[in-house]
Amino acid sequence: MKFLQLLTLAFFIALCGPFVEGLGVNWGTIALRPLPPATTVKLLQDNGIKKVKLFDANDTVLNALAGSGIEVMIAVFNNDLPEVGDYDKAKEWVKNNVEKYNVKDKDGVKITCVAVGNEPFLRFYKDQFTSTTFPALKNIQKALGEAGLGDTVKVTIPLNADVYESPYDNPVPSAGYFRADVAPLMTDIVKFLNETSNPFTVNIYPFLSYYTSPNFPLDFAFFDAKANPVVDHDIKYTNVFDANFDTLVSALKKVDCGGLDIIIGEVGWPTDGNVNANVQIAQRFYDGLLAKLTKKEGTPLRPNSTFEVYMFGLYDEDQKSVLPGDFERHWGIFTVDGQPKFPMDLAGTGEPKMPVSATGVEYFPAKWCVVKPDAKDVSKIPDAMKYACDRADCTPLANGSSCGALDETGKASYVFNLYYQNQNQSDKSCDFDGLATVTTKNASQGTCNFTIMFDKVDTADLPHGGDGGSSDSSSKGGSDHKSSGSSPSAVLAFAVAALFGVFGILVLGMDV
Ligand SMILES: *[C@@H]1O[C@H](CO)[C@@H](O)[C@H](O)[C@H]1NC(C)=O
Ligand SMILES: *[C@@H]1O[C@H](CO)[C@@H](O)[C@H](O)[C@H]1NC(C)=O
Ligand SMILES: *[C@@H]1O[C@H](CO)[C@@H](O)[C@H](O)[C@H]1NC(C)=O
Ligand SMILES: *[C@@H]1O[C@H](CO)[C@@H](O)[C@H](O)[C@H]1NC(C)=O
Ligand SMILES: *[C@@H]1O[C@H](CO)[C@@H](O)[C@H](O)[C@H]1NC(C)=O
Ligand SMILES: *[C@@H]1O[C@H](CO)[C@@H](O)[C@H](O)[C@H]1NC(C)=O
Ligand SMILES: *[C@@H]1O[C@H](CO)[C@@H](O)[C@H](O)[C@H]1NC(C)=O
Numbered sequence: 001m002k003f004l005q006l007l008t009l010a011f012f013i014a015l016c017g018p019f020v021e022g023l024g025v026n027w028g029t030i031a032l033r034p035l036p037p038a039t040t041v042k043l044l045q046d047n048g049i050k051k052v053k054l055f056d057a058n059d060t061v062l063n064a065l066a067g068s069g070i071e072v073m074i075a076v077f078n079n080d081l082p083e084v085g086d087y088d089k090a091k092e093w094v095k096n097n098v099e100k101y102n103v104k105d106k107d108g109v110k111i112t113c114v115a116v117g118n119e120p121f122l123r124f125y126k127d128q129f130t131s132t133t134f135p136a137l138k139n140i141q142k143a144l145g146e147a148g149l150g151d152t153v154k155v156t157i158p159l160n161a162d163v164y165e166s167p168y169d170n171p172v173p174s175a176g177y178f179r180a181d182v183a184p185l186m187t188d189i190v191k192f193l194n195e196t197s198n199p200f201t202v203n204i205y206p207f208l209s210y211y212t213s214p215n216f217p218l219d220f221a222f223f224d225a226k227a228n229p230v231v232d233h234d235i236k237y238t239n240v241f242d243a244n245f246d247t248l249v250s251a252l253k254k255v256d257c258g259g260l261d262i263i264i265g266e267v268g269w270p271t272d273g274n275v276n277a278n279v280q281i282a283q284r285f286y287d288g289l290l291a292k293l294t295k296k297e298g299t300p301l302r303p304n305s306t307f308e309v310y311m312f313g314l315y316d317e318d319q320k321s322v323l324p325g326d327f328e329r330h331w332g333i334f335t336v337d338g339q340p341k342f343p344m345d346l347a348g349t350g351e352p353k354m355p356v357s358a359t360g361v362e363y364f365p366a367k368w369c370v371v372k373p374d375a376k377d378v379s380k381i382p383d384a385m386k387y388a389c390d391r392a393d394c395t396p397l398a399n400g401s402s403c404g405a406l407d408e409t410g411k412a413s414y415v416f417n418l419y420y421q422n423q424n425q426s427d428k429s430c431d432f433d434g435l436a437t438v439t440t441k442n443a444s445q446g447t448c449n450f451t452i453m454f455d456k457v458d459t460a461d462l463p464h465g466g467d468g469g470s471s472d473s474s475s476k477g478g479s480d481h482k483s484s485g486s487s488p489s490a491v492l493a494f495a496v497a498a499l500f501g502v503f504g505i506l507v508l509g510m511d512v
Contacts, residue, residue, distance in 0.1 A: 020293050020348040024051025024071070024310040026266055027061075030317040031336050032392075032422060036457050037064035038465040039358050040314070043338055044070055046356040047346050053265065053310045055118060057097040064464045067107045073310075074098070075115040075158075076140065078125075081132040084116075090139030091146070099147050111153055115265070116140055119160040119203065121182050130182065133157060134189055141196055156201040157189065158265035161244055163202075164251040172232035173301070176247030177254055187255045194257040202248055203266035203312075206240045206285070210276065211325060216240075218276060223288025235300045241267070241289075242299040249301040262302075266312035268333070271341055273326030275400035278447070283342040286311075286333070287352060294348035318393040326395040337361055337454045360458035368443040368450050369420030369430035370413035376434070381412045384432040388419035396448065403448035410445055417443060421453035 027040065035043075041064045044052060050070055054061060057074040065072055074097060076084055084090045094114075102108030116137045120129035141155045163182055166175040178186040193200055206221035219227035220240050229236035230243055237243040245262070252258050269285035270277040289309075298305035316332035334340055338358025345352040371381070388394075394415055396403040403414050416436045423429035430436045443450040459465030 019048040019050060020290055020346060021296070022051075022306045022308040023049065023290075023293060023346065024053060024073075024308065025049055025333070026053045026055070026310050026313040028055055028313050028315070028317050028320075029058075029061075030319045031315065032318050033336070033454075034315070035336075035338050035358055035361070036459050036465070037061045038459045038462040039338065039360060039457050041065055041068050041070065041464070042462055043334070043356070043358045044068075044314075046359070049346065051112075051308065051310065052314075053115070062101055062109050062111075066101065066109045067463060069106070069110060071110050071112045073113040073115055073156075074111055075118060076136065078117045078120055078129055081117050081120065081129055081136045084136040084139055085132050087139050087142070090136070091143045094140060094143040094147055094149075098144065098149065098153060103149065103152055113154040113156055113199075113263075114140055114144070115156055115158050115201065118158050120157065121163050121179075121185075122160050123162055123179075130185060134185065134192070137189065138192065141192075141198065154198050155196075156193070156199050156263065158201040158203060161202055161204050161248070164248050166247055172230065173235075173237065173243050173246035174232050174250050176250035178251050186251075190252060190255055190257050190260065194260050199261035199263045199308075200248070200252070201263040201265040202245075204241055204244050204264055205267065206244075207269050207277070207327070209240050209244075211274065211327075222284055223292055224284070237300065239288075245299045246301040249299070262307060264307055264309040266310060268312040268331050270327035270330040271332075272330035272402050273322075273328065273395045273398065277327045277330060278402070279342040283344070283352075286342075286344050290345045290348065290352075291350075294345065294350070322395060326398045326401060329393055329395055334358070335451075337451075358457075360460075360462075361454045362456050362458060363452045364421070364425045364455045366440060366442070366452060367425060368413075368439050368441070368452075369416045369436050370439055370443050371409050371416065372435060372437040375436075378435070380433055380435060381408070384435055385412055385415045388415045388432075392418040392422050394418070403445075406445060406448055410448070413443060414448060414450060417450045421451065424453065424455070 025044070037060055045068060051073075052065070052070055053073040055075050056077065062072070062074070076093065080093070084093055098111055098114065101111060103111045117129060117133050120133045137155060137157060141150075144150050144153050144155065162179065163186055164176050164178050166172060166177075177183065190200065210216045210218050210221050217227045223239050223241070225238040227238065229238045237246070248262065249258065252260050267289065269282040271279050271282045293306070293309060296304060296306050298307075311333060313331045313333075315334050315338070316330050316336045318329050318336055320328050322328050332341070333344065333355065334357070338361055340355035340357055343352035343354050346355060392415070395401060397406070397411050397414060398404055403411065406414060412435075416430065416432060420430040420438075427438075430438050
C-alpha cells in the first residue's frame with residue numbers, strides 16, 4: 001500500500017512537476033504585440049502554472065486553453081454588469097462564455113470561476129456599478145446552477161482592498177470593517193457568497209502601499225520581517241500583506257462570515273517605472289511571497305492555511321494607461337516577448353530558478369537604431385522623441401526607471417530604437433529627418449535594455465497553434481473593452497490613496 005502510494009506520488013510528480021499549491025497568474029493582453037495564446041498556454045505549462053485569471057472571456061484565448069487542464073477564471077466586464085442584471089441575458093452569457101467550452105470535459109476548458117466585474121466598487125468609480133453588481137452576481141450564480149454547473153464553476157467579485165478599512169483612531173487589522181459607503185451592500189454580498197459557498201476575491205498591492213504613502217516603510221512591503229511590526233493586541237504584523245488580509249478577515253467576522261474562502265485576485269511587484277521597481281526588488285517580493293505560500297503559512301488570523309493567489313501579472317503590457325504611474329506597464333514576471341526577468345521558486349522547491357521562456361519566438365536581426373554620431377540639427381530631437389513616444393512605451397526613461405540615468409542623446413537613441421523595432425526594423429523608420437542611423441553594435445547601456453523586436457512566433461507544433469502567429473493581435477474588438485472595464489489597475493491611481501489610507505494610518509501608528 002505504502003509502496004503504491006509512493007509510486008503514485010512519484011508518477012504524479014514526474015507528470016506534473018512540483019508546484020506551489022494554489023498559485024496562479026493574471027493573463028492580461030494590453031500589449032502592442034501580445035504573444036499568440038497557444039504560445040502562452042505552453043509557457044504556463046512549461047512553468048507548472050495551473051491556474052490563470054483572465055480579464056475577459058476571449059474565445060481565441062479560451063480555445064487555446066482547451067484540453068490543457070489549466071484552471072481558468074473568466075470575467076464579466078464592468079460595463080456588461082447592467083445587462084447581466086437581466087436574467088435572460090445572464091443565461092445567455094453563461095451559455096456563450098461557459099457552457100460552450102464543455103467545462104467538465106477533459107478536452108474542454110476547465111473554467112472554475114466567473115469573476116463578475118473587476119473592482120467595481122473602487123472609490124474612483126463612485127456609484128457607477130453599485131446598483132448593478134450584486135444583481136449580476138446573483139444572476140450568473142443562478143444561471144450556472146440552472147446549467148448544472150453550480151458545483152463546478154464558482155462566482156466571485158474581484159474587489160479592490162479599498163472596500164474595507166480600519167478606523168482612523170484604531171488603525172489595526174482587528175478593527176477592520178467595510179468602507180462606510182458600501183458597508184450595507186458588502187454585507188449582503190458577503191452573506192450571499194457565504195450562503196452559496198462562493199469565494200471572496202481581493203487584490204492586494206504592497207507596492208502601492210509604498211507608492212502612495214510617503215511615510216510607508218518600504219521594508220514593511222516585504223515578507224522578510226525587516227520592518228518594525230504593527231502591534232494589534234497580541235499579534236505582531238511584520239508585513240502589509242498579512243495586515244491587509246487580516247483587516248478583511250476581521251470585517252468578514254463582523255458579519256458572521258469569518259470562514260469565507262478568500263482568493264487573492266492580484267498581487268505582485270513591478271520591475272520598472274519607479275526607483276523601487278526593478279528586478280532585484282521584485283525578486284525580493286516574490287521570494288517572500290512564494291516561500292510563504294509554499295510553507296502554507298497563512299496569516300495571523302488564518303494560520304497554516306493555503307490560499308489561491310494570482311500573481312499580477314504574466315507579461316508586461318506596453319499599451320496600458322500610465323495614469324496610475326510609469327510602473328503600470330511593467331508588472332509582468334515575463335517581458336512582452338515571454339522572457340523571464342528573474343529567478344522565481346514557482347515550483348516551491350526552495351530553490352528559485354529562472355522561469356522557462358516562451359518557445360518559438362524568432363527575433364529580428366541584432367540591429368539597433370540610434371542617434372547619428374554626427375547628427376546636425378539636434379534641436380529637432382525633442383520633437384522626434386515626442387513623435388516616437390506617442391507610439392511606443394517610453395516609461396523606462398523616467399527618473400528612477402531603468403533608462404533614467406542616460407544622457408539626452410542616450411535617451412533619444414532609446415526612443416528611436418523603440419520606434420524602429422516596433423516598425424519591424426523597416427529602414428525608413430530609422431531616419432528621423434537624418435538624426436538617426438542603424439548600428440549592429442549593441443546599444444544597451446547599463447540597466448537600460450535596448451531590445452530587439454520579435455519577428456514571428458512559431459506555433460506550428462502547439463495544440464491550437466494553427467491560428468497562431470502574431471497576425472491579428474491588434475484587432476479592434478478587444479481594446480475598447482479593455483480600456484473600459486478590464487484594465488485592472490488603470491484607475492488605481494485614484495483608489496490607492498483610499499486603499500492605503502488604511503496602512504498610511506497603520507504606518508502613522510508605527511514607531512518608524
Ligand atoms: C456563513 O457560513 C457559515 C458556515 O456555513 C455559517 O456558520 C454562518 O452562520 C454563515 N453566516 C451567515 C451570516 O449566514
Ligand atoms: C500552525 O503550524 C505550526 C507549525 O506546524 C504549529 O506550531 C501551530 O500550532 C499551528 N497553528 C494552528 C493554529 O494550527
Ligand atoms: C530627476 O533626478 C535628478 C537627479 O537625481 C534630479 O536632479 C531631478 O530633479 C529629477 N527630476 C525630476 C523631474 O524628478
Ligand atoms: C510588424 O509585423 C507584425 C507581424 O507580422 C505585423 O502585425 C505588424 O503590423 C507590423 N508592423 C508594422 C508597423 O509594419
Ligand atoms: C545587448 O546587451 C544587453 C546588455 O548586456 C544584453 O542583455 C542583450 O541580450 C544584448 N542583446 C543582443 C541582441 O545581443
Ligand atoms: C536587461 O537585460 C538583462 C539580461 O539581458 C537583465 O539582467 C536586466 O534585468 C534587464 N534590465 C531590465 C531593466 O529589464
Ligand atoms: C482575443 O484574443 C486574440 C488573440 O490574442 C486577439 O487577436 C483578439 O483581438 C481578441 N479578441 C477580443 C474581442 O478581444
